[in-house]
Amino acid sequence: MPSAQKLAQRMAAWLPQGEGLVVELGAGTGVVTQALWARMNKVEQLWVVERSTDFASHLNMKFPDVNIVCGDASDLSVLIPARPVDIIVSCLPFRSFSEREILSITRQWHSVLAPQGIVVQFTYALNGADKFLKYGFYEHAHEYVWRNIPPARVQVLKASRT
Template sequence: MYLAQTMAARVGHDKNGLIIEPGAGTGCVTGALLKAGVAPERLLIIERSRSMVALLREKFPDIAIVHGDAARLSAYFPQGKHVDCIVSSLPFASLDAKTKGKIIAEMKKHVTDGKILQFTYMPGSEHILARSGFTCVSATTVWKNVPPARVMEFAARQE
């Protein structure tokens, strides 16, 4: 819960663009986003697990929820929308290299002036996003989470 609240508090409410949540799982972060005041119509969830999608659709009937792979983000991307934030619970450490590469390419394509929020349970090692064209602009450790988690905010690197 503390982790979800920390992620949600960093999204920003001063914009009206799309907030994409890949890997929403059981919807802890989704719930925190709504509680923090994010309008449901700004959200697009992409979740690979069929059972999680069924659960999410039951919990959040007003949110666009795609049963799919974040590596295919462009295929689900609504026309004419602009991404303000990607709130990712994707387990980068356990994804295969091909999927990781495709997800990062999709993030680069769609996050131009927006941000990516990503958490990790391995704060000691440099996150793959930091080696892939994104700059970590802020980070905080949620000590009350078990295990403690590091929430990082990334912005696209201007090259």
């Protein structure tokens, strides 16, 4: 089931003020993309990566002015030429990924993010702030969105300093 608009809006609320490079991962039918698009001053600074070819073509039709890339988030640094990324908005289903996939994707986050960049990720797991710690990200903030089916938690992650 696509995310509720409320969840999409709470994720989009973390967009930087003014300009900034934004990457969305796992857009599906585009609920979160729509919320990001509506808040962007320069929509050409929004890049969307979606693995499914069907969803990617749907997104291309729905958002002709957005950079839609059909590909895997584990190839992010090759798929997205623009740098550095100010915010990654991730709708990826991490709970269904293997350790290897998570490691590969989070390495890509480290490689493209600006030093002060953030990752905004939603999860249906309402507890457990430390999931991303071993991949070099800590939870800077979180928010519950009850008006979603199922209720979700928006996590804002920052790269740990080593």
